[in-house]
Amino acid sequence: MSAQPYDSHRLCELAGELIVNVRELAARGWTPATSSNFSQRIDERHAAITVSGRDKGRLREADIMVVDLDGAAVGSDHRPSAETLLHTQLYRRSADIGCILHTHSQHQTVASRLFAGAGHVRLEGYELLKAFAGNTTHEAAVNVPVLPNSQHMPTLAAQVDALLDRGPLWGYLIDGHGLYAWGRDMAEARRHLEAFDFLLGCELELARLTGSR
Numbered sequence: 001m002s003a004q005p006y007d008s009h010r011l012c013e014l015a016g017e018l019i020v021n022v023r024e025l026a027a028r029g030w031t032p033a034t035s036s037n038f039s040q041r042i043d044e045r046h047a048a049i050t051v052s053g054r055d056k057g058r059l060r061e062a063d064i065m066v067v068d069l070d071g072a073a074v075g076s077d078h079r080p081s082a083e084t085l086l087h088t089q090l091y092r093r094s095a096d097i098g099c100i101l102h103t104h105s106q107h108q109t110v111a112s113r114l115f116a117g118a119g120h121v122r123l124e125g126y127e128l129l130k131a132f133a134g135n136t137t138h139e140a141a142v143n144v145p146v147l148p149n150s151q152h153m154p155t156l157a158a159q160v161d162a163l164l165d166r167g168p169l170w171g172y173l174i175d176g177h178g179l180y181a182w183g184r185d186m187a188e189a190r191r192h193l194e195a196f197d198f199l200l201g202c203e204l205e206l207a208r209l210t211g212s213r
């Protein structure tokens with residue numbers, strides 16, 4: 001029997017962390033109807049990712065599989081997330097990215113619709129902007145890009161690559177779809193995801209109260 005081409009202890013640890021965190025996010029209603037996908041980097045060539053179509057609220061070890069950074073399944077007959085390329089492109093692009101969280105919360109989805117025309121949501125003046133790694137002041141604005149939705153992952157991946165060429169990025173929205181957020185590890189990715197969701201909720205509420213959109 002050939003050994004796995006990755007550290008299986010590390011996979012076990014990462015899978016356990018994914019299960020706990022994904023279930024918590026699902027309990028908030030951020031992963032409706034089997035939507036959303038989640039991954040963690042195992043090493044420079046492999047990532048653990050959710051199997052396509054699984055109920056993220058009941059995630060268990062069998063719902064997590066390994067892919068290489070081209071998105072091909074490693075040692076599994078399951079189909080990885082339909083959006084695997086959006087994960088692997090980020091792992092390929094930066095060795096600093098260790099965890100990627102994609103959710104479909106109502107804030108994320110409604111904000112993506114409302115701001116699709118503008119192409120981004122400008123987050124400015126919030127103390128919580130300091131939640132984003134490297135942001136030391138509430139004075140720095142963060143633009144969350146909104147990409148047109150597509151079922152063609154290479155099209156989306158090319159747009160994300162172009163955004164990354166322009167400067168630091170912690171996440172992006174896809175119109176009518178949801179949010180991708182990432183970080184060095186689960187804790188940082190989750191902090192970014194939660195900050196985005198909260199701040200998008202603030203923008204929606206402000207738009208409602210002021211009738212500005």
Ligand SMILES: CSCCC(=O)C(=O)COP(=O)(O)O
Binds near residue numbers: 037053083
């Ligand atoms: C029913 S949700 C449609 C697909 C999607 O957007 C998603 O996040 C889940 O896809 P996966 O293949 O990762 O289950």
Ligand SMILES: [Zn+2]
Binds near residue numbers: 036102177
């Ligand atoms: Zn999705």
